[in-house]
Amino acid sequence: MTPPTDTIAGMIRPVPTPPDSQTNRDLLAVMKGASAGYWFLLGLALFFMHLAGGIWIFQVYKGLGIAGYAHPIFWGVYVVTFVFWVGIAHAGTLISAILFLFRAKWRNAINRGAEAMTVFAVLTAAQFLGIHVGRIWKSYFILPYPNQRGLWVNFKSPLLWDTFAISTYATISILFLFVGLIPDIAIARDRAKGWKKVLYTVLALGWVGNSNQWKAHNRAVLHLSGLATPLVLSVHSVVSWDFAMSLVPGWHTTIFAPYFVAGAIFSGFAMVLTLMIPVRRIFGLEAYITDYHFENMSRFILLTSIVCGYAYISEYFISWYSGVEAEQTSFWLRAFGPYWISTWVMIIFNTILPQLLWFKKLRVNVPFLFVLSVCINIGMWFERYVIIITGLSREYNPATWGEYIPSWPELGILAGSFGFFCTFFLIFLKLFPVVAIAEMKEIAIHEKAHGAQGSH
Amino acid sequence: MARLVGIFELPAQVAAAVKQLRDRGYTDIETYAPAPFPEVDDAVHPKPSKVRLMTLIGGLTGVITGYAMTIWMANNWQIMIGGKPFSSIPPYTIIAFELTILFGGILTVLGLFIFGGLAKFKIDPAYDARFSAEDFGVVVRCRDQDVAEIDALLRDNDATEVNLVES
Incomplete structure (x- = not known):
């Protein structure tokens, strides 16, 4: 039996234009249009990226001799910068995975930006392996692929571990970023026109937010967080073993893994501040990224700065206490040898300046935080410079001591790495929501629900 | 057969509506949500995701x-x-x-x-851009003679709107 047709017809009403939510409007506005300032920054980033590309092609043509390598130092700015960018990449997964597992709700506003930063930082870092080895056309030798010679790679080498760690980290961070983006891409899809509509339709993979999808999504995010948590701690540990597994004085220490991980989180949080402070200011996101978020990040920076400071002190103490002359000399020359400037920049910027964050007034002072975060980035780059260069320049036999001065191609490619990173971050800002919209809505709807209950 | 879609504002209303529909024996129920709410998702699929x-x-x-x-x-x-x-x-x-x-x-x-049934690009006609704003949707498939009953049930649970979509 069917009901009278006019009942059904009466119920088919034209759907009114969807009233959009405030969260959608505010956060999608970031992606709309682009100011002259944006194009200028993008142009600048592209310029440096291409400059570095040109220098790199020149280096491939001339050979690694144009880098500042001189006996006994064959790990220079390229390896320093590689470790620097891998370190930067740690904050994203820490915020997304570890703070997710700890149910730290304040991560919601900053996790997307930090995840994107992670992906681009890992991609930047990975290039330096290729740049450093010189003969780029042989770089695939590091992979265990079947070959006619029947040879396999040496799995006892930390460099192999590093290959696996970095490629796993890059893959997992990309998956993490993409999984988190799917619901937000669907939001953009429903409101986009033209080529963007096509792009978002493809990338949203038919996301509609039904119960099955959310259930699977929640479970996937939980499990990816569970997998990424040990991963984030392992990646920089493995990077540190590139050094710690050798016998170079100053490198051969067991503290390296936790020391590097703390330093990585420290520098990563500083980079999140360096990026998110201008983003918040330029796009007027003060309602979403509040001073409370910056204060929490400052606390993380303070904590990890103290851990780093402790590692610096214990390194010096153990080298003195060990009674090993080579170790003692190496550390003495770090502070008072030819590379003393780098060492003192590292100590002052990484351990002394962040102590100002004990003051609440400074923790919520955004311009101060921005300057501090830039100082920390510089300090952390110098930390790796100190470890690598001073270590290699003063090994056991004084007859093999030598000096290293970075060459212009190395510095050009270092500048270009920032160009590469910024290019992708700037493009990301305009294509995808830099604040996780669905997660902000979760909070907004919870608040609405409590408000509704209160009024009943 | 007919399909009805109810528009809701709060997750608790959706969960209550789904529970009542289930109690009355309707099994073909789907919800759309702008953000993850375990109470909504568990009402439709009580088992943990595979x-x-x-x-x-x-x-x-x-x-x-x-x-x-x-x-x-x-x-x-x-x-x-x-x-x-x-x-x-x-x-x-x-x-x-x-x-x-x-x-x-x-x-x-x-x-x-x-x-999660992703990578399927054919979108359910019951889906509405409002579900990617801040509204929730409950979609029920039922026999034509039950339309009035479900319409009343959804409205009793504070649905702001109930529409019929082609099944």
């Missing part, structure tokens, strides 16, 4: 692959390095660990695609 099985399979495959690959390769062409055994478990554990995470992560995302 994605967790995929993570387990991926992780186990990874750890086995990691150890098997390293041990086999080191013994396939034996090169003595630093006097260490060819099958050195401690260094190979690092490779096994990384592959556990890698395979586990990839299969988790694959699980999201499979069990």
Whole structure:
């Protein structure tokens, strides 16, 4: 039996234009249009990226001799910068995975930006392996692929571990970023026109937010967080073993893994501040990224700065206490040898300046935080410079001591790495929501629900 | 058969409506939500998502692959390095660990695609752009004679709007 047709017809009403939510409007506005300032920054980033590309092609043509390598130092700015960018990449997964597992709700506003930063930082870092080895056309030798010679790679080498760690980290961070983006891409899809509509339709993979999808999504995010948590701690540990597994004085220490991980989180949080402070200011996101978020990040920076400071002190103490002359000399020359400037920049910027964050007034002072975060980035780059260069320049036999001065191609490619990173971050800002919209809505709807209950 | 879609503002209303529909014997129910709310998703699908099985399979495959690959390769062409055994478990554990995470992560995302029904681009006509704003939707398939009953039930649960969509 069917009901009278006019009942059904009466119920088919034209759907009114969807009233959009405030969260959608505010956060999608970031992606709309682009100011002259944006194009200028993008142009600048592209310029440096291409400059570095040109220098790199020149280096491939001339050979690694144009880098500042001189006996006994064959790990220079390229390896320093590689470790620097891998370190930067740690904050994203820490915020997304570890703070997710700890149910730290304040991560919601900053996790997307930090995840994107992670992906681009890992991609930047990975290039330096290729740049450093010189003969780029042989770089695939590091992979265990079947070959006619029947040879396999040496799995006892930390460099192999590093290959696996970095490629796993890059893959997992990309998956993490993409999984988190799917619901937000669907939001953009429903409101986009033209080529963007096509792009978002493809990338949203038919996301509609039904119960099955959310259930699977929640479970996937939980499990990816569970997998990424040990991963984030392992990646920089493995990077540190590139050094710690050798016998170079100053490198051969067991503290390296936790020391590097703390330093990585420290520098990563500083980079999140360096990026998110201008983003918040330029796009007027003060309602979403509040001073409370910056204060929490400052606390993380303070904590990890103290851990780093402790590692610096214990390194010096153990080298003195060990009674090993080579170790003692190496550390003495770090502070008072030819590379003393780098060492003192590292100590002052990484351990002394962040102590100002004990003051609440400074923790919520955004311009101060921005300057501090830039100082920390510089300090952390110098930390790796100190470890690598001073270590290699003063090994056991004084007859093999030598000096290293970075060459212009190395510095050009270092500048270009920032160009590469910024290019992708700037493009990301305009294509995808830099604040996780669905997660902000979760909070907004919870608040609405409590408000509704209160009024009943 | 007919399909009705009710528009709601709060997750608790959706969960209550779904529960009442289930109690009355309607089984073909779907919800649309702008953000994850466990009470809504659990009302429709009480069982945990099978994605967790995929993570387990991926992780186990990874750890086995990691150890098997390293041990086999080191013994396939034996090169003595630093006097260490060819099958050195401690260094190979690092490779096994990384592959556990890698395979586990990839299969988790694959699980999201499979069990979340992603990568299907045909969108349900009951879906509305409002569900990616801040509204919730409850879609019920029912016999034509039950339309009035469900309409009343959804409205009793504070649905702001109830529409009929082609089934």
